């Protein structure tokens with residue numbers, strides 16, 4: 001079964017709500033129905049931008065989807081500063097990132113918490129984009145596949161096959177994030193292929209064959225086509241380059257300027 005590519009722009013802690021409107025408007029101007037027929041396009045703005053993005057998407061009936069960069073594992077209560085899944089689904093979010101390497105590094109998020117967040121996303125009809133990937137020392141030791149699969153196993157503990165069918169996995173080697181150091185297509189395929197094989201072991205081929213696996217790490221319009229040519233890569237999680245509407249649109253078109 002063919003998997004529709006997904007290009008998700010993770011804005012990280014950039015762009016206020018006015019800048020968000022500006023960027024989404026520019027994207028909407030640039031992308032055509034033909035682009036959306038070929039690939040799903042999503043933006044992942046900071047929490048404070050989501051209401052503005054929702055208003056714009058609803059008012060102009062845009063085909064751009066959006067999501068949040070994180071969610072709480074809890075559903076409500078005394079958790080100062082946290083945002084729960086029901087708040088995000090109420091804002092029309094389709095996706096939510098779980099376990100981005102910056103959450104893992106700066107907020108100590110590990111497998112148990114990622115697992116709880118994946119389950120929280122499903123409780124509120126959000127599609128988790130589960131991020132996995134190794135840092136440089138692990139890659140240098142040659143343990144990148146083992147390390148990434150351990151993150152995957154931990155985050156999927158107790159998650160059902162029916163749920164996993166809709167999950168998105170993003171393989172992001174930490175050494176390639178924001179560094180300009182993109183993994184070669186073969187490097188990316190090695191791990192993305194191993195992720196699909198593990199999904200098949202855990203849930204069967206029927207499930208593994210429909211799960212979208214993205215690559216993330218210094219993706220640009222100039223390198224996206226080579227990455228997308230690999231068998232187990234179904235799109236990209238784009239950081240820095242997604243802050244430029246023209247460049248992100250070009251990525252969604254695999255480097256082509258016209259849709």
Ligand SMILES: O=C[C@H](O)COP(=O)(O)O
Pocket residue numbers: 010100172176177178179180216217218219237238239240241
């Ligand atoms: O979530 C996106 C990734 O961290 C990749 O970021 P980057 O494209 O700036 O390297």
